[in-house]
Amino acid sequence: MPGSGTREAGRVLLEVKGLRVAVAGNEILKGVDLTIRDGEVHAIMGPNGSGKSTLAQVLAGHPAYAVLAGTAKYEGKDLLDMKPEERARAGLFLAFQYPVEIRGITNSYFLRSALNALRRERGEPELDPIDFLQVLEAKLKSIGWDDSMMNRPVNEGFSGGEKKRNEILQLAVLEPRLAILDETDSGLDIDALRTVAEAVNQLRNPKRAFLIVTHYQRLLNYITPDVVHVLADGRIVRSGGPELAQELEAKGYDWLRDGVMVS
């Protein structure tokens, strides 16, 4: 596996064991094991309905999902016992597949409220609007974007591409330790995909891990993962290096599902 030598040296950031999750009485995850270390980029691929988004949402603490069994430890703490806002304050971030529109609250105000919530947690002083603007300008510059979305209400009237970019901008400002991207590539044309991927690559560093949930391999042409997992019917059925993504692209998911049944 590429990069495995350095990875093994990293500290375990997230450790999921035997996770079983149901929504509205249907078991979606049927025993997921996953270990992510500092700075690693993991991709989770799988067909529709395999449970990819459920895994992303349950790690972020969505209240609609019921954990039936298993554990998830984040920096050694019981993640499943934490409220969504506590997880965020501990450095976990979910880029939503369907970012939510919030009327009447500008992007800038929202992002400052979120950043100040994290800063309070870390014992740092809150930023006033002017200080925040400086932080924001610096972040925008680092990923090469402008501030055209900042004074519009959060996600309201945004195009699909703008919504996904907005998620990545939040990621950039909130500086998480573990960023989960839930189908960030869905609905993006190739230019928008490249823009988002380049920003993510800018945000990669040895202290920040990524969990990239995607149906298609194309995002992984731009963001090279350390590990690729295949999720099928609520279980990780295969893990490997980046080449696994290419294999899936060539052969489709049916090949794997058959393989699972055989084994």
Add this chain to the structure above:
Amino acid sequence: MAVEHLVGAYHAWASNGASHAPAWLQTLRDSGISRFSELGFPNMKQEAWRFTSVAPLAESSFELAKPASALPSLDAIAPFLLDDETSHRLVFVNGFFAPSLSLVSSDGVRVESLSQALLDRPAIVQAHLCKYALSQDRPFCALNTAFVREGAFVHVPAKAVVQKPIQLLFLAVPGKTQQIVMHPRNLVLIEREARASVVETYAALESDVYWTNSVTEVVVGDGARIDYHRVQRESARAYHVAATQTHQGRDSTIHLHTVAFGGALSRHDIGTVLAGPGGTLILNGLYLLAGRQHADHHTTIDHAADHCESHEYFNGVLDGHSRGVFTGRIIVRPGAQKTDSKQTNNNLLLSSDAHADSQPQLEIYADDVKCTHGSTVGPLDPRALFYMRSRGIKEDQARRLLTYGFAAEILGRMEVAPLRAQLDGIVRDRLAAV
């Protein structure tokens, strides 16, 4: 019965204090009271009053307001003022003009009391008064017309531009002895290609019981623009019944903002007529209610000419046992082709005992038009709550922020910045208590 009481009060007043009015005005008043006594108080069997009972008004006696024994100080009314950001200010206390609290300058723009305008320029008042807000099937408008005496008169001549807002403040200082009723009557005339902004505020210093029954007519000429802000901050025990009627000419623009914070029972009828081609109307409203407050907004947008656009946004935030009613009627007349009309009414229920009724009514008699409407009634969106929490914002703060956004969306459209800031502060205070 209160109808007889009010008719009796009218005759006593007409034969005494009001007797020196010009004949045309006396005729207008007489027609008002006779129409009111024919119609009586509305009841809930009538379509326009399905959700709102005015029994508290019909079943008690209100005395015609008298001048306050002492005027409040400028400091006392400061919370309702816009500091030095106003060009003109008219203050009325219990419906009577208070020159010592007002700010009048003569710069070609007329901003004065209606009683003064009746003396100075009766012809222009006669030409417009009661020509837009019609009493035919509206008992409260008829009653107001019967008691037409005082209110604000604003006249901006052709091509004049008034930079700073004109403030009209109606204060109730009823005293404790009896329940009073006031009938302010306002006439705002913006001539061809002129521009002005107005802030019309109803407020009280104490939490008294009283009744305001106001009517405002706004006439906007060809190519003119008005930004009209109406703020209802009556006492929490007051009754507020009002009509705002606008009439706009070719290529004119009206931005009409309305906010209802106060009143135990309030009803606001807003009627607008887009009478000339190319007109633009924004109707932007917020009601923020708690306790047992009841607020009813009845809006009618009449597209009487072609190529006009109207955008209507009303948001309600309802807590406690409060009830909000919104009826949004849009009429597109035959020949009003290329009309572009959008209406939204969103109601946020913060309590399971709060209630909202939302009724769009579209009447479209032209075929080449674009009309859309949408309304929502419900609690905070759980997806938005989770979204905020997933960014580190605590649940109670997320709730407040989302609720604030409902109000801020409407306030954000207001042009007068100091008013926006003032209302924003009230909203924040109210939400801190939620």
